[in-house]
Amino acid sequence: AQKITQTQPGMFVQEKEAVTLDCTYDTSDPSYGLFWYKQPSSGEMIFLIYQGSYDQQNATEGRYSLNFQKARKSANLVISASQLGDSAMYFCAMREFYTGGGNKLTFGTGTQLKVEL
Amino acid sequence: NAGVTQTPKFQVLKTGQSMTLQCAQDMNHNSMYWYRQDPGMGLRLIYYSASEGTTDKGEVPNGYNVSRLNKREFSLRLESAAPSQTSVYFCASSDYGTGVTYSNQPQHFGDGTRLSIL
Numbered sequence: 001a002q003k004i005t006q007t008q009p010g011m012f013v014q015e016k017e018a019v020t021l022d023c024t025y026d027t028s029d030p031s032y033g034l035f036w037y038k039q040p041s042s043g044e045m046i047f048l049i050y051q052g053s054y055d056q057q058n059a060t061e062g063r064y065s066l067n068f069q070k071a072r073k074s075a076n077l078v079i080s081a082s083q084l085g086d087s088a089m090y091f092c093a094m095r096e097f098y099t100g101g102g103n104k105l106t107f108g109t110g111t112q113l114k115v116e117l
Numbered sequence: 118n119a120g121v122t123q124t125p126k127f128q129v130l131k132t133g134q135s136m137t138l139q140c141a142q143d144m145n146h147n148s149m150y151w152y153r154q155d156p157g158m159g160l161r162l163i164y165y166s167a168s169e170g171t172t173d174k175g176e177v178p179n180g181y182n183v184s185r186l187n188k189r190e191f192s193l194r195l196e197s198a199a200p201s202q203t204s205v206y207f208c209a210s211s212d213y214g215t216g217v218t219y220s221n222q223p224q225h226f227g228d229g230t231r232l233s234i235l
Contacts (some may be wrong), residue, residue: 007155033221035223044226045207045226047223091160093160101213103148103167104165104175107152107159107160107161108158109157110159
């Protein structure tokens with residue numbers, strides 16, 4: 001079974017609108033962390049936001065927020081007030097603290113976001 | 118403010134040739150990683166080094182070897198390149214430790230090496 005599932009290969013959003021990128025995960029580890037990365041067309045991987053499994057509140061970083069639903073095993077990324085520069089590939093990734101070993105990350109297949117005027 | 122530096126950025130090889138991808142980080146991180154990125158498959162871990170002196174296989178280690186030369190440097194070697202190894206290769210580094218202090222430490226990535234094998 002896939003550990004990280006991103007079911008939206010591609011998404012379109014109008015500039016200034018909010019968009020939600022879906023991520024579901026599968027783990028039996030009681031302690032884990034979820035990361036979102038952005039990969040623009042230039043290719044670099046940019047860390048956006050982190051959510052720990054024991055965090056009481058949903059993570060927020062500027063225009064990025066995480067809609068973390070632990071019981072559903074989902075960690076959706078919400079981008080508010082989309083900008084043209086948000087057009088990129090977005091990856092969800094998970095770190096499993098006890099079973100994962102080290103600080104290994106398992107990545108989803110990504111969602112390509114296109115922001116339109 | 119270099120972060121993670123990968124060399125080369127582009128390379129074309131013929132089947133059967135060997136080469137080494139170099140990676141260096143200047144953030145004093147303990148852990149380093151090699152990933153490959155293929156269309157539609159996200160990033161897959163090839164090998165990682167949790168700390169200097171240790172290396173372990175990731176999800177797709179076949180056809181690759183690694184060397185953790187020192188705390189800063191982690192190289193990836195293709196001994197006999199195959200067309201299936203055509204990919205974009207990323208090196209990453211992170212702090213590692215037990216406990217809450219390290220739990221939210223992200224991995225920092227290099228800019229990638231685009232490798233084509235003919």
